[in-house]
Amino acid sequence: DIQMTQSPSSLSASVGDRVTITCRASQSIKTYLSWYQQKPGKAPKLLIYTVSTLQSGVPSRFSGSGSATDFTLTISSLQPEDFATYYCQQSYITPFTFGPGTKVDF
């Protein structure tokens, strides 16, 4: 299975901050990388797929970059509704696997 890691596991930030989360795959996954946001008690929400394509309705302050094994999710200016846990996921090879998550809080 492809192992996904994320760093940091948690971070504290303030409204308006630029936030960067890193995701690494144990082997090349080309551009088969998605990002999800999950708030407590809610289902995850797809933010970005194929590394950098924003899902419809996702604010442009979210962006993604990277290729092969190293990827980044950036929130350009953190908003109150962005405090959540973020997961990366590879869809290159089954079983599709997720990173352990990065919790963004105050």
Place this chain on the structure above:
Amino acid sequence: QVQLQESGPGLVKPSQTLSLTCSVSGGSISGGAYYWSWIRQHPGKGLEWIGYVYYSGSTDSNPSLKSRITISADTSKNEFSLRLSSVTAADTAVYYCTRGSQPGWLGVWGQGTLVTVSS
């Protein structure tokens, strides 16, 4: 817009079979080239891909669960299902059904349903 809703028992005894159904509204399960997937999340933990059924009926699933899993679709009821046999406490989780236009793209999610395995 399409909406998904999981249903099934919230409590299952060890060694029994967990059965969940995902009802699809606002769209047809056979009306497009979509992948209908199951994901689970152990309490306080991360996400685990269980498997999918394609609109054509083909399936794929996580090898760690493959021997115990059946995923199927019922186009007449516009729903798809998960059956997980021989459950243990390790199968206690919130189970989500999802839809995606590619195998691993999980663009639409149900609200999730907690299944507890306990005697």
